[in-house]
Amino acid sequence: MASAWRECAIRAETTTIRGHQGDEIEAYLARPLDVPRHGGVVVIHHMPGYDEATKEITRRFAVHGYSAICPNLHHREAPGASPDDAAAASRAAGGVPDERLVGDVAGALAALRALPGSNGKVATIGYCSGGRQSFLAACSLRLDAAVDCYGAFVVGRPPEGLGLEVGPLTHLVGQLSCPLLGLFGKEDSHPSPEEVGELARLLEAAGKTFELHSFDGAGHAFFAVDRPSYRVDAAKEGWRLIFEFFGEHLGG
């Protein structure tokens, strides 16, 4: 992050976007008010839903000079419901289908690019299940950057018999459209350090631009300030890496 960084004044609000197949879905939009030209970030929420903590992350990007939008991936199953009820309804319905996720992220990207002051550059970032979905979006859509925060099952297949349809994405590595930043905890088991190593090997073999960082003393969800998994050292360094990465790829 540049030393001249200053906090931006922002506007944050709930809005509606067109997602997969033109469906109207709710989204949370935060944008800087005093940055003439800015890049955009789609924030992909974790499995517990479109919640207060994820909206706080979305505002943080705006404070740092990026427009940011978080689509409610559970909107269809539970329009207007509280995030935890909506997440339960989505889980009971089998989770968010990959194809629908890509369509919803595409809609969110279009909304960002249409904002006054957009420089046209866009990225995704996702946490937990959203980490896998950020990777999926980056392999399915034209992006300028993508961040995967401890997404499980990018590499590796979940045990049989789950109610949710979640499969590995290794077959898509060759389609990755942008530089990738991956942030992981060495004490996490999904993804495990071995799976992170396998992802690095696959990205290297495919000739992709990437940097993967694994933090000591951190497990899954180390960014989550409202959970006991929060690890301050990993989170602080992770945020520094994210803004350095976005500064390089979303600037201009």
Added chain:
Amino acid sequence: MCTYQTELLEVSGSGKGAGGWFPLERAMVYFDHPVHAAAEHSLNVDFLSPTRGPAARLAVELDPVAARELARTILAVLDRVEAPAGAGHAPVQ
């Protein structure tokens, strides 16, 4: 980790949620991140009535040890009340 471990089953009975009592249609049991419990993972049970909408939900997030103890206790109580006549406790009327 996101475990994604989820099981669904049909149930009958009643539950009391934020909007009062409602008939139960379905239970969802999963081991994953809690919303409120101070743990990285918990054994979660949602009692649901999908026909009444997503807010018709009675949710618990249990420590795994507590969840096992609860399951054992439920089975023990049912075993007692459902035991054949003369084999122990009489069924509760």
